[in-house]
Amino acid sequence: MIQGRFHMDDFSVYRPELTVPIADIISNAVQCGYPLETDEAYYRERGYETVAVERHLSMEEMAERALEPVAERCKREGIEIGEIWFAHTSQVAWHECNLFKTMLLRWGWEQVPLYPVEEHSCSTFHWFLHMAAYSFARDPDKAVLVVTADLGIHPFYYINDFILSGDSASACLLRREYGDHRTLAVKYKTAGKVYDNNPSRLRHFHATFYMSIRKIMQETLSEAGFTFSDIRLVVCGNTNRQIWETVAGSLRISPDMFYYATLNEAGHITNADIPSNLWRALADGALLPGDYYLTVTVGMAGTFGCALHQYVPTNRLGVPAKEEGKP
Structure with missing residues (x-):
């Protein structure tokens, strides 16, 4: 691949x-x-x-x-x-x-x-x-x-x-060669067993998908030779707080590493969760130049995504003054 x-x-x-x-x-x-x-x-x-x-x-x-x-x-x-x-x-x-x-x-x-x-x-x-x-x-x-x-x-x-x-x-x-956010590794997986709509398999998925998130995060870090001690944040989708707290517990890392600052005010803005939360992390100073961070998403249809990035800002101003549509 x-x-x-x-x-x-x-x-x-x-x-x-x-x-x-x-x-x-x-x-x-x-x-x-x-x-x-x-x-x-x-x-x-x-x-x-x-x-x-x-x-x-x-x-x-x-x-x-x-x-x-x-x-x-x-x-x-x-x-x-x-x-x-x-x-x-x-x-x-x-x-x-x-x-x-x-x-x-x-x-x-x-x-x-x-x-x-x-x-x-x-x-x-x-x-x-x-x-x-x-x-x-x-x-x-x-x-x-x-x-x-x-x-x-x-x-x-x-x-x-x-x-x-x-x-x-x-x-x-x-x-390919330029940008403030260098992507070092990407993982994307689909749990195909979900799509047959079998009730027992669906129940099993909803009971165990936390471990699939845990696994894809570990695999992404391992591919780059990293551990959780090397990263500053996990910028994640606005699925819900309970999911990320459960995953943090399974990884034995602090829930505070999981960053979803726009969840409470915007809800799950499906395709824009990651850029919206990343934007907020930069504006709030939660990510600093040189920091490594993960982005992670999960879909209840059985999809999982994770990537390892590094914030390497150029001389160009990397954080817009405001989110469009916000006062």
């Missing part, structure tokens, strides 16, 4: 300014017929307080808000894009290939290959990192642009029995 090193050179997140109390998210879903088996306290125990909800912009407009600062920099610095990948959880079906038509024209990318990829559950971010090595093996001189957008089209979108999801969009620029 190709595991070439590359960099996350830039990223941007659009998150709606509006945050809705989880009591309202639950109430809206129940009024539409959602068969709730828990209560508000259940979600609060897992770290949720409010959820980011977009009331005005379309999914295309959200994607453009996230993409704009990255695209402007590419234009300004002459960074050539080799491929654009797009992922979403919203149902846009037949017109998804045309989703970027106006943006491609705006930035002069009409000839750049655009790939709307299948949603890889909540570990899509690490699927992108896993596949990037192949893209750079083909053409190391061109960047890969990753764009995501997730917009709820029904109250059921925002809730399930495990998590509360919010709206968001993100853009991430990957380059």
Whole structure:
């Protein structure tokens, strides 16, 4: 398997300014017929307080808000894009290939290959990192642009029995030789046994997936010759607090190493969890130049992703002044 090193050179997140109390998210879903088996306290125990909800912009407009600062920099610095990948959880079906038509024209990318990829559950971010090595093996001189957008089209979108999801969009620029975040190792796995929908196997997965997260984190560090004592943070997805506390216990490391600072205010912003939390870690000084850190995601459909990175900022200012959409 190709595991070439590359960099996350830039990223941007659009998150709606509006945050809705989880009591309202639950109430809206129940009024539409959602068969709730828990209560508000259940979600609060897992770290949720409010959820980011977009009331005005379309999914295309959200994607453009996230993409704009990255695209402007590419234009300004002459960074050539080799491929654009797009992922979403919203149902846009037949017109998804045309989703970027106006943006491609705006930035002069009409000839750049655009790939709307299948949603890889909540570990899509690490699927992108896993596949990037192949893209750079083909053409190391061109960047890969990753764009995501997730917009709820029904109250059921925002809730399930495990998590509360919010709206968001993100853009991430990957380059072979340049960038503030050097990616040293990537692991991505799928638990195929989940997809046969066998009830007993599903129960077994939900009882044991914590150990799969533990294993993929250990394998990622081992591949690079690292241990947990070498890293500063584990930047993870906003699945829920209980998951990461359980994993920390299984690894015998402090739960404080697991960083998901946007969980309580935004909810699980599916494809933007990692860039959003990474952005916050940089803004808050939780990551410093030279620090090594892990990113990790898990999807309840049986996907797991983990990567080892090092923060190696260049002279270019690496942290935007604010998250788009935030006051």
